[in-house]
Amino acid sequence: MERLDGNAAAGLLEEVFAREMTTAMETCASCGNEAVVATTHVYMGDIGTVLRCPTCEQVLMTIVHVREELHVDLSGVRRIDLR
Amino acid sequence: MAAPRAGWQSATLRDKRTETDRAATLHLSTDEWPGHRAGQHVDVRLTAEDGYQAQRSYSIASPPEDDGDVALTVERLDDGEVSPYLVDEMAPGDMCELRGPIGGWFVWDADDGGPLLLVGGGSGVVPLMSMLRHRAALHSGVRARLLLSARSLDDALYADELHALDAGDDELDVSITLTRTAPPDWAGYARRVDRSMLEEVAWPAADRPRVYVCGPTPFVESVAAGLVDLGHDAGLVKTERFGATGS
Numbered sequence: 001m002e003r004l005d006g007n008a009a010a011g012l013l014e015e016v017f018a019r020e021m022t023t024a025m026e027t028c029a030s031c032g033n034e035a036v037v038a039t040t041h042v043y044m045g046d047i048g049t050v051l052r053c054p055t056c057e058q059v060l061m062t063i064v065h066v067r068e069e070l071h072v073d074l075s076g077v078r079r080i081d082l083r
Numbered sequence: 084m085a086a087p088r089a090g091w092q093s094a095t096l097r098d099k100r101t102e103t104d105r106a107a108t109l110h111l112s113t114d115e116w117p118g119h120r121a122g123q124h125v126d127v128r129l130t131a132e133d134g135y136q137a138q139r140s141y142s143i144a145s146p147p148e149d150d151g152d153v154a155l156t157v158e159r160l161d162d163g164e165v166s167p168y169l170v171d172e173m174a175p176g177d178m179c180e181l182r183g184p185i186g187g188w189f190v191w192d193a194d195d196g197g198p199l200l201l202v203g204g205g206s207g208v209v210p211l212m213s214m215l216r217h218r219a220a221l222h223s224g225v226r227a228r229l230l231l232s233a234r235s236l237d238d239a240l241y242a243d244e245l246h247a248l249d250a251g252d253d254e255l256d257v258s259i260t261l262t263r264t265a266p267p268d269w270a271g272y273a274r275r276v277d278r279s280m281l282e283e284v285a286w287p288a289a290d291r292p293r294v295y296v297c298g299p300t301p302f303v304e305s306v307a308a309g310l311v312d313l314g315h316d317a318g319l320v321k322t323e324r325f326g327a328t329g330s
Contacts, residue, residue, distance in 0.1 A: 002326040003300055008140060010186040011126040014090070022188040038188035039322070 001045060006037040009049055012063055013037065016072055025081040026051075030058035032078070091128060094181040096173055097152055102240055106158040106206060107170045108144060113181060116153055119143055121217040122190035122210045122295065122323075125155065125183030129165055137164040140325070142209040142297070143184065146216035153181075156240060158206040189295065189323040193218060197225035197293055198286045202276070202306050204232045204298025207325065208240050211295060215255070219248060228256045230284045232276050232302065234263040258284050276302070281309045288314035293321075300324040 006013075006022050013021035022038040033055035040060060041052040048064035053076070060076040094111040101107050121143075128138040145154035159170040173179070191199065191214045199218070201211040208231050218225060233239035239259055249257040260272035260280065272280055286292040294315060296306045303324045311317050 003324070004326050005322065005324045007124070007186055007189050007323045008325065010124070011090075011140065011182055014185060020185075020187040022186050036188060038186075044326075 001043045004042045004044060006040045006042055006051065008044060009042045009051065009063075010038075012049055016063060016070060019082070021082075023083055025083070026060055027078040027080075028053040028056060028058060028060060029076050029078040031056040090182045091180045092182070093178050094153075096175050096177050096179075098175060099173070102156055103158075103238055105170070105238065106156055106240060108154050108156045109169060109173065110152045110154050111179070111181060112152050116151070117184070119147055119153065119184035120187075120190040120192060121146060121213040123184040123186045123213075124210065125153065125181050125185060127155070127165065127169070128180040128182070129168060130180070139163075139165045140185070142206075142213070144209045144212050144216075146213055146220050148217065148220040153184075156206065156209045156212075189297070189321050191217070191293065191295060193221045193223040193225065195293060197227060198290055199225055199227040200285050200292040200294045201227065201229040202232075202281075202294070202296045202298075203229070204276075204302035204306075205234070205238070206240060207296075207298030207302065207323070210297055210323065212241055212244075214295065215245075215248060218255075219252070224254055226254045226286075228258070228284060228286065230258045230260065230276065230280070232260050232262060232298070235261055236266060236269070256284075276306055276309070278309045278312065281306065282313060285310060285313065285315070288316070291316065291319060294319055295321050295323075297323040298325070300326060 010022045024037045025034050027034050035054050043050045051061040062073045064071045092113050094113045097112045098110040124140045124142045126140050130136050141155040144156040157166050157169045159166045203211045245257045262275050265273040296303050303322045307320050307322050
């Protein structure tokens, strides 16, 4: 699957967080690296979208579509700073 | 309970202009377009008669100063689900759904200043064109350089407009490199973007240009790495990757 970046997930993230998210900062729960959401590594498939830490490649966030539902797993993110 | 699907609105194709054999610019009008910033994109959603939906992201080509319509330049991917319809079949009066404008990071406002370095691969030039049109509409004196990589001159989006902008503006330089075929009398670059090309085209790193790189993932990563290697501050190099697939 082709690697994209957080810009590609901007619309989906806005659906989840109800605000512009590409400028937000995410701290990776695994390595502690801070990265602007736009620079995270993003993989988009038919059933869902995965955001990975650009430093250690651990999963930060998964967003899965099941019919009309969205399931969001944020366990790979230690904190999110909005700006 | 159904998850919210906020933000979708219907859009009508008002006008379509052929850009190249593979790309067209679609002028879409919506009831309520909130305005956008140069560099932002929209999500386009198509629904088939059986209810099947497909959506893709497309960069906005028009500048914020254009009232009313929003223009998207779309390149056809032959095995795509959405782009063949948008480029070949959708006719004025036809409708689709639109969500946006989207994104707040890969944007440039004239107030941000420069110098500006824009590097686009293929249709990656589309959001950069919005920035240059924004710059032109405001008669901004920000020094700007664009490097556009295209397979051939026929594939180079906006070549005529870029040439005209370049010719009429001392503070703008446009360079084009053709990676597959070049005319016999071609005076520009005719190879993939490499370090020496970036060294010639880019502002010196000491000038701390604001850099925007957009294109397919391998192009973007190669250009961004080359610029950082030349001493550019990675924090000033903004990148946007696009691929053949979407959600």
